[in-house]
Amino acid sequence: MTKPPLQQTPDGFYLNRTPWFAFILLCSIFALWAAAASMNDVLIAHFKKAFLLSDFQTAFVQSAFYLGYFFVAIPAALVVRRFSYKTTILIGLMLYMFGCLLFFPAASTAKYGMFLLALFVIASGLAFLETACNTYSTLMGPRETGTRRLNISQTFHPFGAMAGVYVGSFVMFKDTDATHEQLTQMSASDAAVQQLQMIQSTLLPYKWMIAVLVLMFILIAITRFPSCKGVQTATKKTSSLGQSLSRLWANKRFTFGVLAQFLYVGAQVGVWSFTIRLAMQLGGMNERSASWFLLTTFAAYFVGKLIANVLMRKLHPAKVLAIYGVLCIVLLAYTILVPNITAVYAAVGVSVFLGPCWPTIYGLTIDGLGEDTGVGGSLLVMSIVGGGVIPIFQGLLSDYSGGNMQLAYSVPLLCFIVIVAYAVRCLRNSASERAPVGAAVTS
DSSP, X not given: OOOXXXXXXXXXXXXXXXXXXXXXXXXXXXXXXXXXXXXXXXXXXXXXXXXXXOHHHHTHHHHHHHHHXXXXXXXXXXXXXXXXXXXXXXXXXXXXXXXXXXXXXXXXXXXXXXXXXHHHHHXXXXXXXXXXXXXXXXXXXXXXXXXXHHHHHHTTXXXXXXXXXXXXXXXXXXXXXXXXXXXXXXXXXXXXXXXXXXXXXXXXXXXXXHHHHHHHHHHHHHSOOOOOSOOOOTTOOOOOHHHHHHHHHHOHHHHHHHHHHHHHHHHXXXXXXXXXXXXXXXXXXXXHHHHHHHHHHHHHHHHXXXXXXXXXXXXXXXXXXHHHHHHHHXXXXXXXXXXXXXXXXXHHHHGGGTTTHHXXXXXXXXXXXXXXXXXXXXXXXXXXXXXXXXXXHHHHHHHHTTSOHHXXXXXXXXXXXXXXXXXXXXXXXXXXXXXXXXXXXXX
16 A cells, blocks of 8 residues: 655645655754763763762753853744754754863863853753754654654654763763862872872763764755645745744743753653762662663653553543643652662652653643744743753752752652642643644734
């Protein structure tokens, strides 16, 4: 049986079927940005010792990274509007490569601030990639399966995350590394030698990343991708950025969705960023051993995504989001209250229920935005800055409580209470708030 020719729907946004080769390439990019983000979790533990930082100071790794999303998402949306999703992806890959290259002067100067600049540039590239790829995934096929398609794309995320943690942990961390206490007891010259060795060990994972990015750039450049930008006619003018922003601001479902996404990303990053520190504190182990818990976290994340994809064939995505959110709250409460190693297992278990959160919130929030879809998607990508804000509060809470990392997990718990409220709202209003294709929702 021959496949029907690939065609865009009358509105010009969606497709009659999914072009699988282009879609798989798109999905692979999800793994690439996951690898960069998960290596941050390793860098936090690594830099804490290499630069003798407090928990609050290490949280700036995530702040520098996620601020890139905040500042670059709108320019990325404008590139999509002016050119194409494909062009935006290629620009994102180039910025990603440039950020990786900046690790080399950062390591040669051994300056924490230079590493933060490199992470900011990497995140700027990822802002281009996420602005394009998250929205594009929902559009590369029929509208009714858009949220499910984004969940499938996000299934590639854990593979990249696991690769980032594995490579980062077992290349950066060495069994022969001096402990934090040993460094503070050394002479200044001996400690400087040890710290420089630890800083130089950050380079190899980024060399490998550059090679992968070059290959992906070539594959994307030579592959044909459909437009999915809507039908433009001589009598129809494209709305200005200000008009789109005004409509989106008036859309209560959209603004609640942006808040939920901000809190979700912050909660996710917070749970993962301090997993190694939690395991070290409760399990009495070194960084390398504790890294296994972080690696297990991403395996749990993948399993949760698979289960959610199955559940969404029968349940409304918002119902799955609500159920998963409640289970996150239960496990986070256990992490906070139980003062032994089982609390670390509970923190790992949270990741089983993180799986569908980002794509489901994203899909529910941009559904029916019509010509405002691109700008709405960029604002959702801007909300990723939550990953740079929430961990700071966790770090502060840990520092002010005498290093009580368990107590710090109360911050993501509060975030999930709001996320569950958003899911419940979507369930109650999904029928009345579904807009016609191509129209902007103003409810």
